[in-house]
Amino acid sequence: MKLLLFHYCGNVGIDQYDKTVMLDFRTSTFGMAYDYGSIMHYGLTYFSTNGQNTISLKKSTTARIPNRSGMSDLDVQKRPKQPMNAKMLSQLKLLLHLQNPQLHL
Structure with a gap:
């Protein structure tokens, strides 16, 4: 995913001090299918100020979004691939x- 940060300034000559920055984010599903049912998935309207969806799904799913009942099967499979310290x-x-x-961990 690439994120373009755009900054505009009306001062003449400001481009010698200011610039647009391109950030490159690396994302991974660890070679597995995308997990709509992940416990880490945001809800569809999270961060919305008007109640509208902030996430649109590319594929239909029967997964509950957000899933707060426990780790999905894929969460469990991915867990050993992600280093996690005690904290x-x-x-x-x-x-x-x-x-x-009610979850017993």
Whole structure:
């Protein structure tokens, strides 16, 4: 994914001090299918100020978005591929517990 940050300034000669920056983000599904049912997936209207969708799906899915009931099968499969330290694991467990106290981790 590429993100273009555009900055406009009306001062003459400002381009010697200012510039547009291109950021290059690397994303990965670790060679697996995209996981609409991931516990990490944002809800379709998250960050919306008017209640409209901020995410549009490229494919239809039966997955519940957002899934807050637990890790999907693909989340579990991807987990060993992502290095996670003790602090990250602790924070994830706390987050999951706060979202669903019935989960046993």
